[in-house]
Amino acid sequence: MIEAKTHFVQAVRERVGEVVVGQDVVVERMMIALLTGGHLLLLGVPGTAKTLLVNAVAKAVDLKFSRVQFTIDMLPSDIIGSELLDQTTGKFRTHQGPVFTNLLLADEINRAAPKVQSALLEAMQERKVTIGNASYPLPVPFLVIATQNPIEQAGTFELPEAQLDRFMLCHRLNYPTPTQEEEVLRRQLKMGLKHVAGGAMPKTAFDMIGGEPVCQLADLVGAMEQVQAVHVSEVFMKHTVEFVRLTRSHPSIELGCSPRAGLAIVQAARARAFVLQRDYVVPEDLFELAEDVVLHRIRLSYEALAEGQKPTVVLEELLKKLG
Numbered sequence: 001m002i003e004a005k006t007h008f009v010q011a012v013r014e015r016v017g018e019v020v021v022g023q024d025v026v027v028e029r030m031m032i033a034l035l036t037g038g039h040l041l042l043l044g045v046p047g048t049a050k051t052l053l054v055n056a057v058a059k060a061v062d063l064k065f066s067r068v069q070f071t072i073d074m075l076p077s078d079i080i081g082s083e084l085l086d087q088t089t090g091k092f093r094t095h096q097g098p099v100f101t102n103l104l105l106a107d108e109i110n111r112a113a114p115k116v117q118s119a120l121l122e123a124m125q126e127r128k129v130t131i132g133n134a135s136y137p138l139p140v141p142f143l144v145i146a147t148q149n150p151i152e153q154a155g156t157f158e159l160p161e162a163q164l165d166r167f168m169l170c171h172r173l174n175y176p177t178p179t180q181e182e183e184v185l186r187r188q189l190k191m192g193l194k195h196v197a198g199g200a201m202p203k204t205a206f207d208m209i210g211g212e213p214v215c216q217l218a219d220l221v222g223a224m225e226q227v228q229a230v231h232v233s234e235v236f237m238k239h240t241v242e243f244v245r246l247t248r249s250h251p252s253i254e255l256g257c258s259p260r261a262g263l264a265i266v267q268a269a270r271a272r273a274f275v276l277q278r279d280y281v282v283p284e285d286l287f288e289l290a291e292d293v294v295l296h297r298i299r300l301s302y303e304a305l306a307e308g309q310k311p312t313v314v315l316e317e318l319l320k321k322l323g
Helices: 007-017 024-036 050-060 114-126 178-190 217-228 234-249 259-275 283-294 302-306 311-322
Strands: 039-043 065-069 081-085 092-096 103-107 128-131 134-137 143-148 167-172 193-196 199-202 253-255
Touching (some): 007 024, 007 217, 024 050, 024 143, 024 167, 024 217, 039 050, 050 103, 050 143, 092 134, 114 143, 217 259, 234 283, 234 311, 259 283
Parallel strands (some): 039 143, 039 167, 103 143
Antiparallel strands (some): 081 092
């Protein structure tokens, strides 16, 4: 029964595979975000196809899509909108910003000032924004997929813990394998030129993204309903709660996970089970998702950092206690 319902996942994956080489785990995480309405933060150095991946997924599904390139001089109104004075009527009218969409790509989110990052908090948590004295609901579904360069520090601002906690998952992209990188080069050599108004320029991977979506909103809603039917056992929930509480008592962790982490694990595990054609979650789901759910939510103590401890090593210790 579950195999017949995963055509949505397969169709999107195949479309993305036509544009992006490899990155199967990242695509899986993006599917989890879509199926649960959770927000996703992608960390990776430039050139690892973060923006290309989001564009490919957005155009594969018939959803309203907006992209915002975050810069240091942005204002909150550039994201949520503002009230404008209509010169003809003398009345104020509301101009809705790019946040009024189904899928918002926040490109290089850490380049924006804290007041702009904070403007997303209400939208990410409550799915509404306040412009002037009125509140406006956002379209349904609504999710934010943000990208961030974890290496470059010049002209960037660290995301506050309150905003990081709103991201269901934070996935770290790796470089492609040598075989995958060779395939990237082969595809580029075959792309040819794009002719526009008598001129021409070499095509890029963005030009290869298909124009027509492979799935409609109804397909996504149907898949989301199936995810809600995935069984989560009492044992899995107890292990999730134990795992989250371990982050609050570890001597090397100054700031542990909030209850949102447990909610994220359970919902993401459901979606992962659905993507892998299961109608129940298994312990493997928790272990596979732990890094993406937990690492951006914990903060090591000053003493632990001075001793050279790494968050990934501390996370491994916590998982061993569960095992």
